Amino acid sequence: MAVRGSQARRAEIVHLARSSGLASVEELSVQFGVTASTIRRDLGQLTSEGLIARTYGGAIALDPQPESSLRQRALEGYQAKHDIARWAATQVQPGETVLLDAGTTVGAMGEYLCDVAGLTVVTAGLTALEALADADDVRVECIGGTLRHLSQGFVGPIAEASLQRLTFDRAFLGADAVNAELGICEAELEQTRLKEMMIERAGTVYVLAHANKLGGRPFHAWAPIPPGTTLITDDSATDAQTGPFTAAGLSVVRAPRS
Structure with a gap:
């Protein structure tokens, strides 16, 4: 699946993390057709915005919150x-x-x-x-x-x-x-x-x-x-x-x- 544009790609990463709980850098790189370094930058940005939490080995998981903020949504x-x-x-x-x-x-x-x-x-x-x-x-x-x-x-x-x-x-x-x-x-x-x-x-x-x-x-x-x-x-x-x-x-x- 190719997603054009960093904003759309990051939105899909958040959705995938929410639905599956974990996703590796390598899996995301293949799925979106971009380099691992690009995915790491995406994860860094999403982490700084409080949308995901990083785990060991490059995997990600959403930081649970009862009601999402407007920025998250x-x-x-x-x-x-x-x-x-x-x-x-x-x-x-x-x-x-x-x-x-x-x-x-x-x-x-x-x-x-x-x-x-x-x-x-x-x-x-x-x-x-x-x-x-x-x-x-x-x-x-x-x-x-x-x-x-x-x-x-x-x-x-x-x-x-x-x-x-x-x-x-x-x-x-x-x-x-x-x-x-x-x-x-x-x-x-x-x-x-x-x-x-x-x-x-x-x-x-x-x-x-x-x-x-x-x-x-x-x-x-x-x-x-x-x-x-x-x-x-x-x-x-x-x-x-x-x-x-x-x-x-x-x-x-x-x-x-x-």
């Missing part, structure tokens, strides 16, 4: 997230007012919305704010509130009060996991409460989640997903993964790989 499923974000952005029409949730996948939409005429973007996340900071033709509003440092998103009563004064043509929501029966999974109840309000205030709702998040339940806070919502995932999602969502009344889109 940015490298997980990098290609899939951008495929999803790119397709989601095509749904936005000129002149609309849209909500972008916090998170890396939804935040990645910002770079694909910079040239949409007459667009207003309301966001709860710093990732989207950064992506749209130089988009002079896009009106950007931030709902404010208490910043969750791990997710780089705003929550709490100030954020909820802001939402009560707004409505949206479309809302794009992120998730730590998505379950057809239980809904959107997050680490804390204040996050799921905010998502419920976002759903209530939007005309059309989208949930963005790559295949590894489908069917999971890593935490115990949930926001129900109403029928008619569109789930956007990547093209690696299987029928077995997406079938329960279709049965629950959601539309499922597998974003094509770019």
